[in-house]
Structures are given as C-alpha cells and as structure tokens.
Amino acid sequence: MNYKVIGKYIGHILLIESILMVPPLGISLAEGHGRAVTGFLVAICASFAAAMVLHVLCRNTKKTFYAREGMVCVGLCWIMLSFFGCLPFYVSGEIPHFVDALFETVSGFTTTGASILPEVEPLSNGILFWRSFTHWVGGMGVLVFLLAMAPGKERGSGFTMHLLRAESPGPDVGKLVPHIKETAKILYLLYIVLTILNVIFLLIGGMPLFDAFCTAFGTAGTGGFGVRNDSIAGYSPYLQNVCTVFMLLFGVNFSCYYLLLLKNFKSVFKDEELRLYFGIVAGSVLLVAWNVRGMYATVEETLRHAAFQVASIITTTGFATTDFDLWPSFSKAILLCLMVVGACAGSTGGGLKCGRLLLVFKSLRRNVHQVLQPHKIQVVRNNGRPVDEQVLANVNAYLAAYVLIGILSFVLISADGLGVTTNLSAMLACFNNIGPGLEAVGPVCNYSVYGTFSKLVLIVDMLAGRLEIFPILALCTRSGWKRR
C-alpha cells in the first residue's frame, strides 16, 4: 500500500474543494450574511491548510498505484470531502448539530438529496447554493474532475484508470478515447454543456436566476436538493416538464452523448441499456397515470405528475411535484422498484443501474437454460458483443453485496422504532441516492425523525451507494490497509 500517493490525491481533492467553495462565499458576501461568510472562510482555510499539509508530507512518492490504492483512495477522498464540505453548515450555525451537517453534505455529494431540514427557505442563499453545488460536484465525481485538470506530467500512466473505475458508476467502465485525461475532459464538457442548457431552459420559463442555477445543479447531479420547501411543486407546469426531461437526460449514459457527437446514431439507437431505460420509464409512467387517475383534475396534470415522479425516482434525483405518499399502494410499489432499478451506467444517477440489471437478467436466463440443456454452451451478449465472464461474476457479486448491506442497514435503522415502510423506504432512498422515501420520510417530510446512530448508518449507505459499494467495503477490510 502506497499511503503517500493516497495522501497526495486527497490533498489535491481538498485543494479543489477549497476553490469550489469560493463562489458560494461570494454569494454570502454579496448577501451580507456574516455567519455564512465566517462558515465558508473557516472551511476554505481548513481544507486549504489540510491540502498544504498533505502536499508537504506526501511530496516525494512514486506515482504508481494499483487497484487497492485506487479503491481506498476514492473511499477516503469522499469521506474527507464530506468532512470539510460540512464545515460551512456547521460553523455558520445554520445546521447546529455536526452529524446533521455531515448528513446534509454527504447527501449532497452523493447526489442523494435526503435532508434533515424541516424547512430550507430560512437558510441563507450562500449556504443554499453550496448545498446544491455539492450535487453538481458529486454527480460526475471530483476525482474525474481532477483527472481532467491534471497537469501534463501526470499523464502517461494508466494507473489513474483505477480512480476513474472506482468513481464512475457501472459494471464495465471504459474509456471514450485513449487518453484518460481527454476522456475525463469530454465527460465534464458534456456535463457542463447539458447543465447550461438546463439553466437556459429554466430561465426561459421565468424561474429566478438563483433558483435556476440551484435547480439545474440538483438535476444535473441527479441530486434533489431544492431551494423551496415544496421542492418543484410551486413552479409552473412548463418548468416541471423541463425538469422531467432534463432528469431523464442526465440519467442516460454519457458515452451515448459522445457517440451522438460522433454521428454514430445507429449504435445509440440500438443500445440495449438505453432501450430498457426508456422502456421502463414509459411503462411506469403509463401504469402510474392509470393508477392515480381521478386524483388530479385533468389528464394533462395526471400525466405530468406521473412522468415527473417516475423520472425523479428512476434517475434517483428525488425532486417532487406532489406528495406521492398519498398515492395508491400499486403506484408506491412501482416507485419503490424504480428506486432499486436506477439510471443508466455511466450517468450521474444511482441505484443498481439498468445495465447491471440487464446483465443480471441475462445471466439468470442463461443459468435457467443451463439447467434445461446442460450441454449447451451459452454466451451472454450485450449489444451483440459477448460479455466477459469476469464482468458477469462482478455483477453478481455486486448484487449480493447490495442486498446484504441493504438488509443490514434496514435492520440497524429499525432500532429507532419507526414503521417498517418508513425504514425500508429510507434505506432504499439513501442507499440508491434518491432522497425522499415514503411515510415519515416522504416527500413532504424529512430525515430529522431518525436518531444519531441511524443517521450515521444512512451516511455510510449513501457513500456506499454512490461509490458502488466496493471502495467503502475496501476501507473495512484488513487487506485494504496492509502495507503489502
């Protein structure tokens, strides 16, 4: 284990974080909110100082690292990021308890959008901006950002691939172009362009500039922190529809957009994961709309709410335009299933991912056929190409880890004595990075009902969900820390 190289990367990440806190600091200054300014100044100085200390301690080191270092590095980076990211909330006193502030920050960076705040409107604008901005930063990943910005001499080694793989979601992370730096740059450019488009469309609909930016950040990262108590419900139907469309767009694998830029329409159109994703969305919208008919005045309104909620849940965003906790059980069951399904691999969304689900079904189908025809040799294919057996094994292992952690945290948070539906949906909503669940943690409620211990469990769940479990598990193993 090369501890120094890990320290070096954490130092870089903290430096980036201190720079990222400058825009919200500017907003707080403009607003003249003294406590928020103090909060940001303290946080910026603390993370800058930590970055410098790490930089000095870890300056002479071999730059090579392997899968283990990659995993541990990503896990630790996110924990440190969350720790320093929560300082503005805590120091400014806007969220007085430390664990609450940490919960809010982790929820932001992991693009969950689960909040412990009963009301968000009393918060100052700078704090609100930072809260939404963490979604945007966490959506595509900070280490990917670092890889895109890394200076020239850091190039030329493939070791950083371990970082990209550990931070980007999906069963089989690949590069778009041979150079990792260029790949990371393309991903971020696409991300920025889509975000700006989103802001423009929101502004056209008459949303105030500040709201537009915060909402776009929440949409882009598929996070879900709003700037109003009623999330998106108070905005016009046009703005709600814009959000629906952009949430769905950010749930698509970003390599599809790259292929579109290369004018390779055929392979995007034929992409099995994309078809499954839009198929599930269309099916669920129709089923939910049929199920909740009569609850809303017009067909348009029914469809709009159904589509918004479905898009919000499947992309694991967590915005809401209506209290879906009041919907009939069938619709709630569909939403719970969508929580598990999640968005496409390689998007900013969470959950199991459509691509992984597709592989699980395909290998399950193969195993069933194997029982019926034991001598038949069968190959699992994805988009016509054979899938590596190792990838299938990893997908199945992921599923097992996912279920086990899910059950364990469900049992742990049940100790707080809340209802089964609440606990189940809270676990699913945090683990899959969605945000609102059902009943006591429904869209109009929040997570302040849980005790400190349960909040910590949910924090770990959120991190595990965002980083796809293994980086966090690696931190808990002894061999992850051994020197060699």
Next chain:
Amino acid sequence: MKIIIAGGGKVGAKLTRMLSAEEHEIVLIDSKSKVAGETVNQFDVMTVQGNCASVEVLEQANVEEAELLIAVTGTDEVNLLCCLTAHYMNKEIHTIARIRSPEYSGQISRMRGAFALSMVVNPEMQAAREIDRLLRFPGFLKRDTFARNRVEIVELRVNEDSVLDGLSLSSLENVAKCKVLVCTVLRNGNAVAPDGSFVLKEGDRIFVTAPTYNLSLLLKNLGILPRKVKKVIICGGGRLSYYLAMMLQKSGMGVKLVEKNYERSVELAKLLPKADIVCGDATDWSFLESEGVSHYDAVVALTGMDEMNMVISLYGGKSGVPQVITKLVHMQSSVLGDLPLGSIIDPKELCSNLIVKYVRSLTNQDCAAITVHSIADGQAEAEEFRIDKASRYCGVPLKELNLKKNVLIVCINHGAELVIPSGDSSYEQGDTVIVVNSRQEVISQFNDIFEY
C-alpha cells in the same frame, strides 16, 4: 499521434510502454481479453479485444483516424493481413509489420509496395546483425552507432587489472591517446553522469563515445587486445541462429551450431552447408567440453530459454572463451548485476527501439531525434539530433550553455569532420549532435535539452 498496436505480446507491451510515455494516443488490439484488460490498468491507452485483421475490430479501434498501425502479433500472416486490411480501410495510414520467418523475409522487402507496408521489422535478423557487429570488434559489450555508422557509443567493463581502474576521466585521453568521451558510467546498477574528476573503479561499466575509426586504437591503448574471432560456437538452432550463421560465414568465420532437436539439426544442415551442425544438449557440461568449447573464440547462447542461455554463457566464460554473448528476453538486465554473461542481446528490445525511432521521425520532422539508442540498461538514452534553424544557441561555446542536469552533448558531426566536444566547441546549423541524457524523461526535441 494516433497509433494502433496489434498484438500485446512482449514487443507490443514494450511499444505500448515506450509510446504511451511519449503521449501518443494508443489503441492496443489483442485477441485475449485478459491482455487487453491488464494493459488498460497499466498504461494510459485504450484496448480492443479481437482479431486485429478483421474489419470490425479495426473499426472499433478507429482505424479511419489512426496514422500508424504496428502489427506485432505472433504470426507473420496475420501481421500482413492486418496491414492490408487497415490500408484498405484507410489509404493514408502508415503500416509496420513484423515478419520473422526466413522464408518470407527475403521476398517481403521486394513486395512491400504490394502489401502497402511502410516498414518491415525482423527482430531476429536485427539481433543477428548486432551480434555480427559485436563479434567483429570483440572487447566491447555493446555498440550503438550514430551519424551513418561513423560514431559509436561502446560499452566497456572496467576489469581488475585494467589500466582504467583508478583512472580519473580527465586523464583518460592521455591513456587512450585519441579523442574519446565517457558519457555514462553504470556503477552498482545506477547510471551516473560523470565529470572530469570522476575516478573509475573495478566493476564499472562505462559508455564511451568515439569515432568508429578510432575503436581499434582505443582497444589497443586500453590494453584490451582481443584475438580476432575466427571460430564461433552457437548454441540453439532457431531463426536467429540461422541468420547469424549465414552472416558469420559471409565474413569468413567458422561456425559450429549446437541444436537439441534432431529434425531441426538435419534441416539446418541442409540450409547451412558450410557450418558444422551438432545435435546435442548445449546445457550439458560434458557435451560442450567434448565439442572443444574452450578452443573457440566466442560462445553465443541463443536457445529459446533465458535460463539455459545464462547457464551456457557462465560455463563458456569459466572455460576461458574470451567473448560471450547471451540472448535474454525476459530479464531486466539491471537485476543481473555483475554476472559475467558478456554482451546481452534482446531481439525484442532492438525491434521496439527501431519502431520507436520510426514513430519519432513521423511525429516531428523538425528538431526530432534521427537516431535513438537506449544505453546503460535503459537508464540513459543517446539521441542524435539534426541542428536546423529552429535550434537554439548555434555557434555558442558549449561551456556557456545552460544544459539540463544529467544531459551531455557527446559528439558534434560537422560535415565530414567528427568532433568529440570540449567546452570551447560549438555546433552550427546543418550539423548533427549526439546527446546523452540519463534523466527519467524523454527528450523529444533538441531544444528540450536546455534549462530554459
């Protein structure tokens, strides 16, 4: 530059390492998904799994936009087909194919046009040439040539009783009685860029720049007086041995070739009428003894296995053969330390160096290195640059230049005149200069050698 490398074997991996360090955009094609997967973890490249000669796989590797294809799979036919297919898909692409079989190697240079090849490499042939050159000047461990074979960097070992032992470099010229320059010293496995006060000691391996015509003088004055090689024993009967035997016979040396496999021995006997072909196990001590190994001037160990070759060479050295040459493919020569294995030849390394040289000449026509050799177990690089109008500090004496640390200008070729430089020398436009750098980075342009 966008480069496709087909085949992730030893040469493929080596090329991937060297070329990705020079920041080219590389796509590696290999038929094994394991190779493809592991390469991506080590180097900043993209990989495609599949048959490199198929249109679909080449399409995935984005051959339409690639500028160079290097086909180095294990099979000659696949390499050729791969280049043909790539050329069919992209008429602009440069192609390099590795062709190893002796049956093809003669005809392929004539058929280059038909196969649309920009270059053909044959590692065994190249290695045979290298060994041939070493045997002509016994005493040097390695020879790298520059400036159209007029300047060489040769490797020498400082032996116990050598005049070099305890000599400081500033007094070297008085001993050698000709203009030479020590550019790198390898001491205890570390490359050192020496200055005038550096004192040599036993066990050092030194890299000396000298004009080719001075080499025999140098050997004589340093007290290394080798016998001219007249009889060579070659162990192992592969392609490399065959090429080498042909070349050695042409220069009039007697060749004995030891091969284990009977059928192959018969075949070789038919191919090489003038050589002695012996069927037997070269690693067998008593067998070599019975073949009279101690009476030979050189032992060349070229079997397919590194450990066999090491055993043969060690034995050859012990029985008093003055010149020993060992083929090692899997070994990083720096771990060998002081084992008396003589000169070490790695055909794959030679081949990769040649290809890298070609790539460098493609990338940057101005200021680019014309010749590149890696010396001192790969810890230093010797590069030859042409001085053109973009080059800085023409006509300025070298002592006034601010070169980067561990960079040395070791030779200036001014038209027909070769200058081993001192502080007052300078270079002009149109000259070529040889630069040795023992930094851990690539110097791709001449102007990169200056501090600012």
